[in-house]
Amino acid sequence: MGQKSKQFGSFRESVADIPDGSTIGFGGFAMPGVPFNLIKALMEQGAKRLTLVGNTTGGAQQPRMPDMGMLVENGQVAKVICAFTAATRPTDVLPFTKYYESGEVEAELVPQGTLAERMRSAGAGVPAFYTPTAVGTELAEGRETRVINGREYLLEYALKLDYAFIRARTADSFGNLRFHRAQRNFCPVMATAATCTIVEVDEPILPAGAIDPDDVHTSGIFVHRLIQVPAEPDGLWPTKRQERRR
């Protein structure tokens, strides 16, 4: 279903052409689904003035793995769009905080479900939708609302991505993907919202047709580049989190 191979030989090559100023979505929720290897490659590649989209800037957990916050610390980021600019527990201070407070980096704080739906809408050709989320809060101040059937809703706009960086368990050569358990999270949604979706894959890439059509989580029509993650230490893999101290 097309002659061009989607398989790339290295993470470096797979991110080489990403220009300054790109908007990039990063899959992942806690460890599962985070594209550690692509983030590392992007830090080496050095693109600047990026807009990053993801659940959180990261950095609150140990051991720390490559996250959006590291790109901030690396001076590559103009803006982040995420559901947390601070950690869930106020006593955890994120590395991101000082860059945000100093004004070095801009942030747009979006409720997690609205964030997911804005990207889903971008992929689905819906330019705007109404949601009850955040009505009556600081986030709705000065924004357009509308009463439908007696309830107040906030207007939210689609959020398109230039690139999506995601991680999957299994892929075939056409780019069909399967995720394992909570690895799925934002990954399939970002794939639909992005002009170019780059996937780091846990397992060796299978021939097209090896995944039953009923079992595909993300169709290859949304996937543009595939790279298999090598074994450690060459590849970065999820690790067990250290227990928090109380």
Place this chain on the structure above:
Amino acid sequence: MGQKSKQFGSFRESVADIPDGSTIGFGGFAMPGVPFNLIKALMEQGAKRLTLVGNTTGGAQQPRMPDMGMLVENGQVAKVICAFTAATRPTDVLPFTKYYESGEVEAELVPQGTLAERMRSAGAGVPAFYTPTAVGTELAEGRETRVINGREYLLEYALKLDYAFIRARTADSFGNLRFHRAQRNFCPVMATAATCTIVEVDEPILPAGAIDPDDVHTSGIFVHRLIQVPAEPDGLWPTKRQERRR
């Protein structure tokens, strides 16, 4: 994950409490996914003044299996909401047409993607969304549009269902479903939009946990009643369509 069984012993029992005036969605696109047995049971049950939602009123194909049009012919229907009130080829006259033209039954004609998205929105708590579909056409006359980023869009509202009648290949006792190939179509979407989802299932109902969590198409949280389809002739199964004559 709850003590109450979702399994019903007969189609008759599974539709017994459906009141007059209900809005019911019918899965299916061509033969796959059509809940033939539930439609038959509803014809016997006799609820009146129903609003039916589905792709088409049916009846253009041979052999004719239970379809929305039969409920119309049975005098049970006030309104249909669908993507076809006439067949794709104008020379095929649907049985529905005479009821519609005489004004006995009302119809709301909705583009297929808008129909699916309106139900998805109902299930997803989105009361309204914008779409480029049908802008500039007869369907948009007198309706609210809005220009976003230079393009004109039509405002569409969520479409909730009281009941969804769908057909699946596999189910477990919690109601998790899997569909085979094109059987999926509207079925998972209608399940999310309905207050009560009733499923006719091709295969014997499995114990909870028999379907890998990564392989579930529709979560049991959207499913309320399950009935296994008996073998023919007691159960109605898809059959090969007759070839059309040119």
Place this chain on the structure above:
Amino acid sequence: MSETKGLTRQQMADRMALEFQDGWIVNLGVGIPTMCSNTDTGDRDFTYHSENGVIGYGGVASPEEEDLLLVNAGGQNVTLKPGASVVHHADSFAIIRGGHIDVTVMGAYQVSMTGDFANWKLKGQKGGGIGGAMDLAACAKRVFIILEHVTRAGGPRLVTACDLPVTARGVVKLVSTNYGLFEPTGDGFLLREIAPGLTVDEIRATTGGKLTVADGLKTVQLSR
């Protein structure tokens, strides 16, 4: 359909299919557009998408291959190519509405010189058959139309303005008829290629709006 001049139905589809580029995601309407999948496009290979959520279907199934629960948008039992997948209807139209379809090929009653087209409702009909046509028409990256050049009564189908209810406005990029290959230009049609046995004058006489002719007008090349 009555005997017509110029290209056969399969030839009209073949000419259109030669426009597809390798790797395109293609949605084919019922009728003549479906015949595009029979065209030999050499090394170029496509992913066929169907409104009911089947991505990557192949040819019509032989009796041995037939799966009653696997149909395309025309209700035909089809096969799957390696790499195929299935999604539900909302996701299938998210693919369409989201602009992920590279080309949709549809039949029509009329195409106007401004790129409007009509294919869902006859004159005086109450209701009609929209199906996925309005979503595809408004949202695919390219809308290509295949139709017979003239009506049974001999009137034009390429018209200055549609007098039937339109499916979408200003979207048609290319039209394949039995008389040739055309592009709507706003104030008429550009004849890009002419069918063997037709003359420009014949075409001009049966086409609405101004007919312009491509420099060095070529004849449609036929492989069958």
Place this chain on the structure above:
Amino acid sequence: MSETKGLTRQQMADRMALEFQDGWIVNLGVGIPTMCSNTDTGDRDFTYHSENGVIGYGGVASPEEEDLLLVNAGGQNVTLKPGASVVHHADSFAIIRGGHIDVTVMGAYQVSMTGDFANWKLKGQKGGGIGGAMDLAACAKRVFIILEHVTRAGGPRLVTACDLPVTARGVVKLVSTNYGLFEPTGDGFLLREIAPGLTVDEIRATTGGKLTVADGLKTVQLSR
């Protein structure tokens, strides 16, 4: 957290969990709310939903059971119950926004007598941690809050009006604190059950708005 009067954190969670009805779909926030899953609710059984799309998770995984790619919303490695399934983030929040969650239990800094609550941003903070809280708060069928009854400085957390930025307005149905079980009433709070060792006067002195007391006030029954 400092030593407090009345119920322990687990007891506050236990009391709340006893409100859940058989078959409910339950979303538990990080911290004390998660402890609701430890409560013995007898024959009643629930489906736990997590924002990241895990439907039907079970307890925290033992080292042998641990799957690094299976976490709940708090990032804990969990197990799955029979009947579990996984969806992506947009579908997971479609479940939330669509009103399919029977109850969400969250922690908070403040709850007001009109049912507003605040849990995403501290005073003077730039930005904050919203996560899925605003979606859950606005859309779950019931919002239950568990919090310590007084601040470290001894001030009330059940207040006449939140002075922190709110997460949602008018949504809180029930509050479990170490002092007892409360319902916001619009102009104050209804004390439904009192914790052992507390007096109504102590509670009144540390609660914003008017405190009303349920007829035949019961003491919170503790199983541990």
